[in-house]
Amino acid sequence: MCLGIPGKVIELYKTNGMQMARIDFGGVIKEACMEYLPDVKVGDYTIIHVGFGLSILDEKEALETMDLLKQIDALGSEEGTAV
Amino acid sequence: MKYVEEYRDADLTGKLLSDLRRAVTQPWTLMEVCGGQTHSIIKSGLDEMLPQEITLIHGPGCPVCVTPLELVDKAIALAMRPEVIFTSYGDMLRVPGSERDLFAVRAAGGDVRIVYSPLDALKIAKDNPKKIVVFFAIGFETTAPANAMAVVQAKAQNIQNFAVLVSHVTVPAAIRALMESPDVRVDGFLAAGHVCTVMGYWEYEPLAAQYRIPIVVTGFEPVDLLHGILMCVQELEAGRQEVRNAYARSVTREGNRPAQAVIQRVFEICDRAWRGIGVIPQSGYRLRPEFALYDAEQRFPDVQAIETRESPLCISGLVLQGIKKPVECKAFGKECTPERPLGATMVSSEGACAAYYRYGRLAAKGKS
Numbered sequence: 001m002c003l004g005i006p007g008k009v010i011e012l013y014k015t016n017g018m019q020m021a022r023i024d025f026g027g028v029i030k031e032a033c034m035e036y037l038p039d040v041k042v043g044d045y046t047i048i049h050v051g052f053g054l055s056i057l058d059e060k061e062a063l064e065t066m067d068l069l070k071q072i073d074a075l076g077s078e079e080g081t082a083v
Numbered sequence: 084m085k086y087v088e089e090y091r092d093a094d095l096t097g098k099l100l101s102d103l104r105r106a107v108t109q110p111w112t113l114m115e116v117c118g119g120q121t122h123s124i125i126k127s128g129l130d131e132m133l134p135q136e137i138t139l140i141h142g143p144g145c146p147v148c149v150t151p152l153e154l155v156d157k158a159i160a161l162a163m164r165p166e167v168i169f170t171s172y173g174d175m176l177r178v179p180g181s182e183r184d185l186f187a188v189r190a191a192g193g194d195v196r197i198v199y200s201p202l203d204a205l206k207i208a209k210d211n212p213k214k215i216v217v218f219f220a221i222g223f224e225t226t227a228p229a230n231a232m233a234v235v236q237a238k239a240q241n242i243q244n245f246a247v248l249v250s251h252v253t254v255p256a257a258i259r260a261l262m263e264s265p266d267v268r269v270d271g272f273l274a275a276g277h278v279c280t281v282m283g284y285w286e287y288e289p290l291a292a293q294y295r296i297p298i299v300v301t302g303f304e305p306v307d308l309l310h311g312i313l314m315c316v317q318e319l320e321a322g323r324q325e326v327r328n329a330y331a332r333s334v335t336r337e338g339n340r341p342a343q344a345v346i347q348r349v350f351e352i353c354d355r356a357w358r359g360i361g362v363i364p365q366s367g368y369r370l371r372p373e374f375a376l377y378d379a380e381q382r383f384p385d386v387q388a389i390e391t392r393e394s395p396l397c398i399s400g401l402v403l404q405g406i407k408k409p410v411e412c413k414a415f416g417k418e419c420t421p422e423r424p425l426g427a428t429m430v431s432s433e434g435a436c437a438a439y440y441r442y443g444r445l446a447a448k449g450k451s
Contacts, residue, residue: 033229
């Protein structure tokens with residue numbers, strides 16, 4: 001239940017006054033409510049839980065984390081060779 | 084898929100594992116709170132790849148598992164009423180009640196429907212004005228914004244034939260209860276990434292300070308999990324007890340403020356019973372009095388005092404607190420299987436027993 005899935009926002013529209021979106025999960029399209037993401041834009045990736053977008057994935061943070069993880073390894077490998 | 088494949092990368096996983104081996108010098112016991120993380124760990128085999136010094140124990144973060152038997156029995160009693168359409172997330176239907184499960188109610192003619200989202204339940208209510216649609220609103224802070232919004236929308240759209248049976252619990256209260264328990268020994272926590280997506284992680288800072296324990300916000304893919312474990316081990320090895328974030332692409336310290344505001348508007352904090360664990364003070368949500376019309380327990384007051392009966396063989400309470408592993412249960416894989424579960428931990432896609440059974444951890448090993 002807590003396994004939210006990242007999907008891409010492909011369309012935004014209102015239903016009963018609620019901000020809704022069509023979300024592309026790697027080819028499978030589903031509807032989700034975007035009321036909790038007032039700044040969401042078409043093209044954003046969001047984590048969807050039980051039909052609600054709860055965060056816009058932060059591309060900058062994601063890239064920084066990946067760089068960091070790869071760097072840690074580079075240092076680690078050097079240490080590893082030295083030992 | 085973007086934001087998924089790169090976090091399952093085998094090379095990066097291998098590199099993080101070697102870094103972890105270099106970082107660890109002594110035994111540490113870490114608990115992943117969330118059952119979704121438990122499944123990811125067992126499915127990917129991370130538990131068998133970690134350095135010997137690191138033991139992962141599995142926490143109570145499975146909403147289906149901790150929903151108390153009394154509420155499951157209430158759900159079953161409601162679902163059996165002819166005027167009710169009972170709606171629920173799919174996992175709850177196979178959870179054993181004292182006498183039967185919700186699937187058995189459906190087989191006997193009850194109108195029990197699986198929904199993906201509480202908004203689907205609301206739509207069923209709109210489409211069936213002569214019935215009362217009850218939604219089983221279970222979960223941690225991740226499902227609370229969705230469940231709260233369904234109630235807000237029911238009120239806004241004046242849909243009066245909709246009610247929720249609330250069983251909401253919160254992670255910080257569970258961490259406090261585990262730290263206060265004399266039987267539980269945990270050196271560090273991996274906090275549930277999607278709970279923190281909603282709530283942020285500011286709530287964990289006083290817990291880390293009070294119990295002198297590091298808490299690392301962690302995601303769900305193998306690379307995310309190893310990143311969280313590595314950060315937690317680095318804290319422990321350095322003698323630090325901070326809250327750190329290994330899931331920054333989704334989680335900020337403050338969390339999702341609009342979602343928190345709607346949770347606060349609809350729910351208030353209350354004591355909650357956790358199946359297998361008991362009552363934890365201030366550990367859950369109930370509807371605020373102004374939403375009483377949408378409270379299934381108030382709407383059907385005769386579905387109250389229910390006498391419950393647990394299986395005497397099931398040790399799911401100990402499994403949920405990380406005191407026992409699923410394979411230490413005598414009934415595991417024998418009297419208790421996913422086809423005929425004795426306890427909720429064998430049912431749910433987030434239950435530790437189901438993860439062990441499904442991915443072939445069928446016997447106790449020297450190391451887990």
